[in-house]
Amino acid sequence: MSQERLEALQQGLSEQQLQGFLVPRCDEYQNEYVPAADERLAWLTGFTGSAGLAAVTNSRSALFVDGRYTIQAKQQIGNQPIEQQSLAPADVANWLCDAMREGDTLGYDPRLHTQPGLAPLKKRLDECGIKLQAVDINPVDSVWSDRPAPPSGAAHPHPQTFTGEGSASKRQRIGKILGEKNQQALWLANPEVCAWLFNIRGSDIPHLPVALSMGFLYADGSATLYLAKSAIGDALRQHLGNDVEIVSDKAALFAAAERQHVQRVWADPLLTNCWTLQELRNREIQILLERDPITVAKARKNTVELEGSRAAHVRDGAALCEFLAELPEAVKQENFGELEAVNLLRSKRELREGFTDDSFDSISGYGGNGAIVHYRVTPESSLPMREEGIYLIDSGGQYPDGTTDVTRTIALGSFPGEAKEHFTRVLKGHIAIASLRFPEGTCGEQIDAFARQSLWSVGLDYAHGTGHGVGSFLSVHEGPQRIGKANTNVPLEAGMIVSNEPGFYRTDEYGIRIENLIFVKSSDQYPGFLEFEALTLAPIERQLIEPSLLTDSELEWLNGYHAQVRETLSPLVNDHTRSWLEAATRPIAR
Known part of the structure; x- marks a missing residue:
């Protein structure tokens, strides 16, 4: 099917006297999530990730993705005549200069691109003698015969x-x-x-x-x-x-x-x-x-928004715990897999006051699928789960008073020996961020290494950011603040909500990620300094922790966090979950 679509698009390019065209994964609003009518990249290539770009020329085509999506893109491209490449601007530009000739014209839809996004590409194309040209009519739309209608909901x-x-x-x-x-x-x-x-x-x-x-x-x-x-x-x-x-x-x-x-x-x-x-x-x-001045103003949550987020996370945490408590028995069922797990968790959230939607498509990865950082389960890809191995669930909910996002990694039974060390090193990074105190004016890129230090010490790392901003009943990925390797020059400020989600991924075996949402607050003890407070409340998998790798202060943090989880959520869950919660949050000693 995609080969036919590629050929139809190439014919359309010829009619517009273009030798190439860019197909980004976005809409005219530069939204991360887009309506079905704007899913041009997925329609053309089959790739359903949240970030990517396709380039189509007269004779070649390529899909460009970042490190989060390399495995997923390979699976979804399959045997189509589409090359897979890195999304780095230099790699996109170099591929285009190789695939096109001097004097050729590369078209783009100006509604789907920003000036800074195109600038490095234009510079390199100019050097190669390739013209970058805006088009009035998107050639993908011309050949997408069954394109869905634009959304028409009420505000x-x-x-x-x-x-x-x-x-x-x-x-x-x-x-x-x-x-x-x-x-x-x-x-x-x-x-x-x-x-x-x-x-x-x-x-x-x-x-x-x-x-x-x-x-x-x-x-x-x-x-x-x-x-x-x-x-x-x-x-x-x-x-x-x-x-x-x-x-x-x-x-x-x-x-x-x-x-x-x-x-x-x-x-x-x-x-x-x-x-x-x-x-x-x-x-x-x-x-x-x-x-935009609104971007920073929106990121600094006021007292009402922070209190709302706390309340939403309590209800969401109770739903997640009921899911986790039922998971061991559910896995024993013959037809229970990754997709059924997503549906079970959704059913728990739907029982909680105010729940309106998932905040993103849940990442439900068992075994090797857990190593696909932004894996999206489908009926075709859903693996049956068994009483062994490691399961990763990254999910969230939208509530009128707050947006949630949480990842937990679960041992369903026996697991590979090295996983315990890997999990504990990820946990050490999580605790390092959660317990950090830092001076005002500090940017996310200046603290990112704290999350990676334990992994780096044994030659390991992960190919995604450590934290992203989160909105208030808005986007689960909100700027301008983030924690990662890339420079933002955006100081973390009191009231900002960010995720804390270090991870580790062993291809075809398992994925590990521990994610809480945290918010920035002023330090009561040290004027001029900031620190974090946890919003997410859910146990961290005890079976995957190697206590001997944790310092005394790390153990103290973990036991204190688990005590808070137990005391806050126990009154809100059913009897079975309450018993599970008691066991899941017991103090850990060496």
């Missing part, structure tokens, strides 16, 4: 009891920042920015409770907001008030800015697509390309 107000601040207050606060920067308007590039600013939510994107939206915020706190007609109701209009003009035509956004005599616009280059920048430039509007 609804998100109460201040969850947000802690009204939309008018937020708009005035951000508008004041615009004035200080001598900017007349801020481009609201994507649904997450709009969701936070206007206190609205929706259901247009899987696992992300937002309505597809974009707009302008003006320096006086008024705004123009684009939403599809189907998203707009009386309750929403009343919630937004007279200071927010709602339009259902994207062209009307720019017309509204012209009526406001806007000449200077602040746009986040990482969120704003190339098409929008060109539309602004066509109107001779000066553009300030800097990080």
